[in-house]
Amino acid sequence: MEQGLLNVVDIEATCWDGQPPPGQVSEIIEVGLTVVDLDSLERVARHRILVRPRRSAVSAFCTELTGLTRSEVDTGLPFPDACRLLAAEHGAGERPWASWGDYDRKQFARQCRATGTAYPFGQRHTNAKAAFTDARGLRKRPGMAQALELAGLPLEGRHHSGADDAWNVAALVLTLARSGNWPSPQAG
Template sequence: MKTKMETTNEILIVDLEATCWENDRIPVGQKVDIIEIGICELNLTTKIISKKQSIYVIPERSEINSFCTKLTGITPQLIEEQGIYFDEACEKIQDEYQSANLTWAGFGNFDKEQIFEQCDWLGIEPPFSYDYLNVMEEFRNHFKLQKMIGLKRALEYLKMDFEGNHHSGADDAYNTAKIVRTLLG
């Protein structure tokens, strides 16, 4: 794992939840929008996972449907009560985590691609550095597996329990951080 981790003491672990549709059939006129940014910080020296939170995001190009709510637990009402716009979420992350200076990680490439796509659409700078660690790929390489496996199966492989609710951004980020901590030794 060659990253900025050699020069900093923290890595941010991010997991997104986004608008989704059954069978990935995106309705005409809608685009995938981030609706939750789950984030936590892993201290590379102490191996302590901290600052776990969910930042709920108001979708601007799509709507949350019943399939999406069933999968993520995120309702339109939750977004109405607790959501902020994506550009505000990016500012919040930069302010609270100094994220532009840190390596960040996610389980797969979806999180990175979606963050950069949505920032590009809005014409804003991404809140994260370009130093991204794909934990799914690192896991596969570390254990010399033939295929990529999902987050829950990776935890099972390590004989770890999944903590929280799958498809909750904050819980998925936390569980990904547990995997990163194991890979770092």
């Protein structure tokens, strides 16, 4: 059964209305992960990992966007522990994974480099936004909410919640898989 599983990941990071304050950088504060079984074409698990930022603080803008508060993320795991948890309990290194666009993959890589943390994911990543755009023959890559609308799917939960967005992206992955448009994960 493990071979047909795909991790769909969506992160939220510290953000500001404009540039970060001096000395602060954008850091992951939530990892949403939905496990998709590509054989049964079902979402089979849903996870949420809160991550405590080390070099930034949650701004009022960030709370308004994500719903996450400073006190809430302060209860989260340190980033290296969150990465170890992804690898140990969620098969992040073995399973292929997908995200909506390349931001999530690049932010993980950037933050792992900056903190000297082992990258938790394997090399088999699929940009679900690109797959959706190609399958639909669209000229512009839509945001997740617009893609749900185009696919006739509801936006479940809160937009810009990592756990809810991963759940919604997983629904889009399943529509692509059901129509034969989900690419086989490639290395690289």
